[in-house]
Amino acid sequence: MQYRYLPQTDQDKREMLQALGIQSVEELFADIPRDIRFNRELDITPAMPEPELVKYMKGLAGKNVNFDTHVCFLGAGVYQHYIPSVVNHVISRSEFYTAYTPYQPEISQGELQAIFEFQTMVCELTGMEVANSSMYDGPTAMAEASMMAAGHTGKKRVVVSRAVHPEARDILKTYAYGQGVEVEEVGYDRSGVTDLEALTQAVDDTVGAVVVQYPNFFGNIEDLAEIEKWVHSKGALLIVKANPVALGILEAPGKLGADIVVGDMQPFGIHASFGGPHCGYFATTAKLMRKMPGRIVGQTKDEEGRRGFVLTLQAREQHIRREKATSNICSNQALNALAAAVALTALGKQGVQEMAMLNLQKAHYAKREFAKAKGMEVVFTAPFFNEFVIKLPKAVKDVNKALLGKGFIGGYDLGRSYPELADHMLLAVTELRTKQEIDSLVKEMEAIIHA
Amino acid sequence: MRNDKEKALIFELSQPGRVGYSLPPLDVPETEIADLLPEHLIRETPAELPEVSELQLMRHYTELSTRNHGVDSGFYPLGSCTMKYNPKINEDVARYPGFASIHPYQPEETVQGALEVLYNLQRDLAEITGMDAVTLQPAAGAAGEWTGLMMIRAYHESRGEKRTKVIVPNSAHGTNPASATIAGMETITIPSDERGLVDIEALRQAVGPDTAALMLTNPNTLGLFEEDIVEMAKIVHEAGGLLYYDGANANAILGIARPGDMGFDVVHLNLHKTFTGPHGGGGPGAGPVGVKASLLPYLPAPIVVKQEDGSFAFHYERPESIGRVKAYYGNFGILLRAYTYICTMGAEGLLQVSQNAVLNANYMMRRLAGAYELPYDRVCKHEFVLSGVRQKKLGVRTLDIAKRLLDFGYHPPTVYFPLIVDECLMIEPTETESKETLDEFIEVMLQIARECEETPEVVQEAPHTTVVKRLDEATAARKPILRYRKEAL
Numbered sequence: 003m004q005y006r007y008l009p010q011t012d013q014d015k016r017e018m019l020q021a022l023g024i025q026s027v028e029e030l031f032a033d034i035p036r037d038i039r040f041n042r043e044l045d046i047t048p049a050m051p052e053p054e055l056v057k058y059m060k061g062l063a064g065k066n067v068n069f070d071t072h073v074c075f076l077g078a079g080v081y082q083h084y085i086p087s088v089v090n091h092v093i094s095r096s097e098f099y100t101a102y103t104p105y106q107p108e109i110s111q112g113e114l115q116a117i118f119e120f121q122t123m124v125c126e127l128t129g130m131e132v133a134n135s136s137m138y139d140g141p142t143a144m145a146e147a148s149m150m151a152a153g154h155t156g157k158k159r160v161v162v163s164r165a166v167h168p169e170a171r172d173i174l175k176t177y178a179y180g181q182g183v184e185v186e187e188v189g190y191d192r193s194g195v196t197d198l199e200a201l202t203q204a205v206d207d208t209v210g211a212v213v214v215q216y217p218n219f220f221g222n223i224e225d226l227a228e229i230e231k232w233v234h235s236k237g238a239l240l241i242v243k244a245n246p247v248a249l250g251i252l253e254a255p256g257k258l259g260a261d262i263v264v265g266d267m268q269p270f271g272i273h274a275s276f277g278g279p280h281c282g283y284f285a286t287t288a289k290l291m292r293k294m295p296g297r298i299v300g301q302t303k304d305e306e307g308r309r310g311f312v313l314t315l316q317a318r319e320q321h322i323r324r325e326k327a328t329s330n331i332c333s334n335q336a337l338n339a340l341a342a343a344v345a346l347t348a349l350g351k352q353g354v355q356e357m358a359m360l361n362l363q364k365a366h367y368a369k370r371e372f373a374k375a376k377g378m379e380v381v382f383t384a385p386f387f388n389e390f391v392i393k394l395p396k397a398v399k400d401v402n403k404a405l406l407g408k409g410f411i412g413g414y415d416l417g418r419s420y421p422e423l424a425d426h427m428l429l430a431v432t433e434l435r436t437k438q439e440i441d442s443l444v445k446e447m448e449a450i451i452h453a
Numbered sequence: 454m455r456n457d458k459e460k461a462l463i464f465e466l467s468q469p470g471r472v473g474y475s476l477p478p479l480d481v482p483e484t485e486i487a488d489l490l491p492e493h494l495i496r497e498t499p500a501e502l503p504e505v506s507e508l509q510l511m512r513h514y515t516e517l518s519t520r521n522h523g524v525d526s527g528f529y530p531l532g533s534c535t536m537k538y539n540p541k542i543n544e545d546v547a548r549y550p551g552f553a554s555i556h557p558y559q560p561e562e563t564v565q566g567a568l569e570v571l572y573n574l575q576r577d578l579a580e581i582t583g584m585d586a587v588t589l590q591p592a593a594g595a596a597g598e599w600t601g602l603m604m605i606r607a608y609h610e611s612r613g614e615k616r617t618k619v620i621v622p623n624s625a626h627g628t629n630p631a632s633a634t635i636a637g638m639e640t641i642t643i644p645s646d647e648r649g650l651v652d653i654e655a656l657r658q659a660v661g662p663d664t665a666a667l668m669l670t671n672p673n674t675l676g677l678f679e680e681d682i683v684e685m686a687k688i689v690h691e692a693g694g695l696l697y698y699d700g701a702n703a704n705a706i707l708g709i710a711r712p713g714d715m716g717f718d719v720v721h722l723n724l725h726k727t728f729t730g731p732h733g734g735g736g737p738g739a740g741p742v743g744v745k746a747s748l749l750p751y752l753p754a755p756i757v758v759k760q761e762d763g764s765f766a767f768h769y770e771r772p773e774s775i776g777r778v779k780a781y782y783g784n785f786g787i788l789l790r791a792y793t794y795i796c797t798m799g800a801e802g803l804l805q806v807s808q809n810a811v812l813n814a815n816y817m818m819r820r821l822a823g824a825y826e827l828p829y830d831r832v833c834k835h836e837f838v839l840s841g842v843r844q845k846k847l848g849v850r851t852l853d854i855a856k857r858l859l860d861f862g863y864h865p866p867t868v869y870f871p872l873i874v875d876e877c878l879m880i881e882p883t884e885t886e887s888k889e890t891l892d893e894f895i896e897v898m899l900q901i902a903r904e905c906e907e908t909p910e911v912v913q914e915a916p917h918t919t920v921v922k923r924l925d926e927a928t929a930a931r932k933p934i935l936r937y938r939k940e941a942l
Contacts (some may be wrong), residue, residue: 297735333595
């Protein structure tokens with residue numbers, strides 16, 4: 003059978019075999035010992051003609067409730083935001099998506115420049131001096147930042163707030179175990195931010211890094227200025243995992259003394275896609291630049307003095323340093339970094355602020371409405387951005403099930419990762435939610451609870 | 454001084470007041486921001502992001518794209534990267550709202566289609582690699598290596614053994630030792646022999662009670678099949694170690710030989726290479742890891758299971774798991790593309806993929822062997838290495854040859870890797886290239902070999918046709934400029 007991705011005809015193959023002086027392709031596999039040759043057909047999904055495959059895949063996709071079929075109030079690290087149409091058009095340019103790492107800069111100036119611009123945007127948003135070209139996602143970026151801080155300070159203890167994304171903390175623990183770093187968690191207070199007293203008790207001179215999230219997993223805004231004072235007084239580095247949309251309105255962590263700022267660019271131009279691929283970002287100070295993991299694009303000149311861009315500071319990386327590299331990362335999330343850069347370009351200086359403001363205002367309206375509603379309780383009092391927590395008189399799972407029937411994807415069940423917050427729901431309200439949708443959600447939830 | 458070939462940065466096109474967006478209106482009662490946030494946490498200075506119109510944006514990125522070479526632009530024989538054609542239907546499928554617009558925390562009953570894709574892919578990859586179970590979580594090959602090594606570590610620790618040494622051949626990718634380090638292990642490098650294969654005696658001497666694993670790419674980075682693999686597996690297993698298969702070069706063995714049958718205990722695949730998830734300019738990738746039953750308890754949670762009623766679910770209860778290695782369920786969009794590819798090719802198609810990849814590589818190798826040094830003269834698999842030592846004697850380096858190829862519209866092969874071959878050129882044509890393309894490239898390579906003898910300066914001064922000439926990488930690293938600053942102008 004002839005396949006559309008395989009151009010060699012029987013005639014081509016005959017000519018090639020002839021040039022090789024052999025009779026059959028099989029002779030090219032003679033070096034594989036007989037007893038480990040695979041001598042049956044692979045038992046995998048059977049091949050389908052393209053029209054049938056389209057039907058099959060549309061059928062599978064059609065089984066999934068999605069943002070087109072339901073109104074989404076679910077966040078918890080992944081959000082439905084406005085994606086300007088231009089994003090898909092740019093990342094669909096195959097010169098971008100069918101290329102690989104720009105090791106040959108002369109024919110990769112497009113990718114290199116786009117990433118240089120991305121790095122600049124990350125620096126601008128976070129208030130940091132340098133940024134890399136991307137990490138797998140926010141949580142792995144956070145784990146890498148923690149390992150970098152432990153390595154840099156020589157203090158193999160990391161303190162992380164329990165108000166940091168539970169999966170990010172899980173990943174941190176996996177990385178830390180690998181590298182012999184100890185992870186200690188500190189709790190949150192009644193207002194819903196990191197317990198500063200517990201933090202000051204946990205952080206002494208033996209701690210290399212303190213990790214907080216901004217806004218935290220509950221949507222609340224940590225007082226980085228206060229945290230920073232204590233962390234630096236003990237000689238530890240402050241790592242902030244920040245939602246980049248919130249940075250449209252919140253003070254940049256770099257201005258508040260963060261040493262490393264990481265997070266996920268998913269809210270800017272990247273589809274939820276069931277959790278990936280998204281795009282971790284990683285920014286730090288000029289002082290720590292050479293400790294950074296991942297690829298970095300730098301500006302330089304060519305032989306004739308023209309501005310150009312190259313991968314730089316490669317002496318940190320695995321292909322040069324091998325076992326002494328700052329990280330093992332090589333492939334990153336370049337195409338999603340491009341998507342984020344395009345979204346940040348479309349939104350621009352004004353749009354990013356406007357979007358952040360819409361999130362802030364709409365989420366606060368929603369929280370006020372829930373506070374007025376019967377049978378539900380708003381829990382935390384700290385300032386928040388676009389997510390907040392409500393306590394329900396019923397199991398979150400059951401409420402969400404009923405909400406699905408009313409056309410809503412409900413909030414995150416905090417009991418999944420915080421036993422003490424069973425029956426607590428984390429709701430996200432982005433700029434895409436309308437007043438009518440918010441009002442309707444409150445009304446439906448009241449009805450469900452009292453049913 | 455700005456040259457006409459220099460491209461403006463998006464920041465340089467920016468003018469205050471221009472917009473490229475259209476956000477919904479504020480339709481709820483507005484509250485004073487001072488009532489919502491403490492003053493010291495309100496941003497003082499806005500981020501200096503570009504202000505351009507939508508057309509300016511499109512022109513900017515379209516122009517950037519024309520300054521970039523992808524597989525769709527032309528031949529891209531970058532060794533060990535498997536730059537094969539990226540099917541367009543994969544891109545379509547990944548954009549269906551039922552896949553692109555679903556949230557990882559939706560209730561399982563609302564994402565049955567997505568779970569079915571993951572389940573089927575786990576099953577198909579286990580079959581292709583000959584392993585018992587697969588995790589789809591790792592985001593790329595390096596993440597897969599680390600995940601696999603962490604499982605190997607957990608396996609040894611569960612048996613009360615302290616095994617910390619990972620053996621890698623000197624032809625290995627740099628990620629192998631780097632991954633070993635971040636998994637808390639040490640690397641022992643062993644030499645290759647005159648065949649370009651692992652030196653069996655050196656392996657025998659390297660193994661011992663501290664051996665955690667042997668990490669191997671097979672076919673190796675020279676494109677050669679490690680034909681002593683069964684003996685190697687025996688040596689490592691008898692010493693109490695495990696075998697790790699780096700799947701960077703799996704494109705040569707689909708339906709032909711399976712790592713599980715060769716004796717490997719853990720294997721990762723690079724779905725962005727062998728299974729056509731596009732390379733994206735450097736990512737995203739996906740690096741699923743398959744394991745034999747003995748390592749099953751250590752897989753990261755969750756994995757997807759099929760329940761008795763035929764529905765699919767995430768299984769989280771894995772008490773001996775190494776933990777999470779990536780948020781949510783991996784790079785779903787890339788996993789989906791890989792599954793779409795498998796559904797396109799099927800078993801017979803994948804077999805033909807590897808047969809044609811190997812045929813293409815051997816054909817090119819033989820035709821180029823006269824003009825360039827062939828350091829390992831034996832049948833290759835999906836890729837092969839040449840050495841530019843003859844040209845070096847004429848004063849032309851492999852780097853020059855790579856740059857000269859740019860003038861003909863080709864992406865050069867991988868150069869100076871593997872490290873064990875002087876002036877190395879590592880060429881992987883892939884199965885999706887036609888004989889005509891191979892012949893044209895061969896002719897150009899032969900022409901460049903002649904130029905090295907007759908007009909070496911043409912090669913030494915290449916490239917001649919690109920938008921920039923060779924770039925000053927030394928200064929870039931010594932005085933790094935990693936971001937644009939307005940005041941710098």
